[in-house]
Amino acid sequence: MNASSAHKRTRNICLIVALGGLLFGFDTAVISGALEMLRNQFSLSTAMEGWMVSSGLAGCIIGVLGTSMLSDRIGRKKTILLSAIMFLVSAIGCAFPANVSQFIAFRIVGGIGVGMASVVSPMLIAEFAPASQRGRMISYYQLAITVGILAAYFSNALIVEVSAGDEKWRTMFLVMALPSISFLLLLLRTPESPRWLVSKGRRSDALKVLLQLRQPDEAEQEFSAITNASGRLKKNGRSLLHPAIRLPLFIGIVLAVFQQFSGINAIIYYGPKIFEAASNNAGNNM
Incomplete structure (x- = not known):
C-alpha cells in the first residue's frame, strides 16, 4: 500500500x-x-x-x-x-x-x-x-x-x-x-484497534490491521513499538499517580471542570428559552 x-x-x-x-x-x-x-x-x-x-x-x-x-x-x-x-x-x-x-x-x-x-x-x-x-x-x-x-x-x-x-x-x-x-x-x-489486539495476544491480527493502514516498513516498526510497550506495561504496570501521568491527568481534569463552570451546558439545553426570555418575539427563539 x-x-x-x-x-x-x-x-x-x-x-x-x-x-x-x-x-x-x-x-x-x-x-x-x-x-x-x-x-x-x-x-x-x-x-x-x-x-x-x-x-x-x-x-x-x-x-x-x-x-x-x-x-x-x-x-x-x-x-x-x-x-x-x-x-x-x-x-x-x-x-x-x-x-x-x-x-x-x-x-x-x-x-x-x-x-x-x-x-x-x-x-x-x-x-x-x-x-x-x-x-x-x-x-x-x-x-x-x-x-x-x-x-x-x-x-x-x-x-x-x-x-x-x-x-x-x-x-x-x-x-x-x-x-x-x-x-x-x-x-x-x-477494523479492531491493533493495540487492543496486541494486548490480547492476537499479534498476527494486529499486524494485518497495521499493514492495511501503513506502508510495510512503517507497519513493522509500529507493530514492534506497540508490542514492546504492551510488554513493559504488563511487566511493570503504571499507577495513575505515576509522575509521567500525574500532571497530564491533573490538567485534563481541571480543563473538564472549568468547561462545566463556564455554564455552556445550560446554554445548549435551554438556548431557545433564554432567547425567548430576552426577546419580545417568542416565535423566533428557535
Missing part, C-alpha cells in the same frame, strides 16, 4: 469513529428545541422538566464509568458498536414513548451511549492514528461534537418551520436515528 492510500484509509477510519462525537453533540442539543412541547405534552412540573433534561447526563455518568473496563474486555470496536446501538434505541424510544417515564428511560440510554462514545471514540482514534498526526486526528472528534450540536439546532428549526401539529418533538428525536444507522453500518467495516 502506498503512502497516500494508507493515509487516506487511516483518515477515513478516524472520521468514521469521530461520528460518535457528532451523535454526542446531537443527542445533547436536540432536547433544547423540544422542551417547550414536551412540557405541554406531559404537563411537566419544573422539577420534572429539570430531571428530563439532566437524565441524559445521569446516563453519561454510567457510560463513562463502565466503558474503560468494557473496552479492555470486549474490544474497542464492539464497545463503540454498542454505543451506536444505544444512540439508535434512544432516538426511536424518545420519539415514541408511552409516558414521561419511558421518555426519561430512553434519554438515559442515549446518555449511556454518549458516555461510552466520549471515552472510546478518542481512544480508538488515538490507537489508529500515526504519532505524527495523532493530535490533529483526535481533534476530529471534538469538531464532530460541535457539528452535532449545530446540526441539532438546524434540524429542530427546520422541523418547527415545515411541520404541523403539536408533536413535532417526536420528529426532532427520530431524526437522530439517521446518523445513528449510518454510524452503525460504517463501524461494521472498521
Whole structure:
C-alpha cells in the first residue's frame, strides 16, 4: 500500500469513529428545541422538566464509568458498536414513548451511549492514528461534537418551520436515528484497534490491521513499538499517580471542570428559552 492510500484509509477510519462525537453533540442539543412541547405534552412540573433534561447526563455518568473496563474486555470496536446501538434505541424510544417515564428511560440510554462514545471514540482514534498526526486526528472528534450540536439546532428549526401539529418533538428525536444507522453500518467495516489486539495476544491480527493502514516498513516498526510497550506495561504496570501521568491527568481534569463552570451546558439545553426570555418575539427563539 502506498503512502497516500494508507493515509487516506487511516483518515477515513478516524472520521468514521469521530461520528460518535457528532451523535454526542446531537443527542445533547436536540432536547433544547423540544422542551417547550414536551412540557405541554406531559404537563411537566419544573422539577420534572429539570430531571428530563439532566437524565441524559445521569446516563453519561454510567457510560463513562463502565466503558474503560468494557473496552479492555470486549474490544474497542464492539464497545463503540454498542454505543451506536444505544444512540439508535434512544432516538426511536424518545420519539415514541408511552409516558414521561419511558421518555426519561430512553434519554438515559442515549446518555449511556454518549458516555461510552466520549471515552472510546478518542481512544480508538488515538490507537489508529500515526504519532505524527495523532493530535490533529483526535481533534476530529471534538469538531464532530460541535457539528452535532449545530446540526441539532438546524434540524429542530427546520422541523418547527415545515411541520404541523403539536408533536413535532417526536420528529426532532427520530431524526437522530439517521446518523445513528449510518454510524452503525460504517463501524461494521472498521477494523479492531491493533493495540487492543496486541494486548490480547492476537499479534498476527494486529499486524494485518497495521499493514492495511501503513506502508510495510512503517507497519513493522509500529507493530514492534506497540508490542514492546504492551510488554513493559504488563511487566511493570503504571499507577495513575505515576509522575509521567500525574500532571497530564491533573490538567485534563481541571480543563473538564472549568468547561462545566463556564455554564455552556445550560446554554445548549435551554438556548431557545433564554432567547425567548430576552426577546419580545417568542416565535423566533428557535
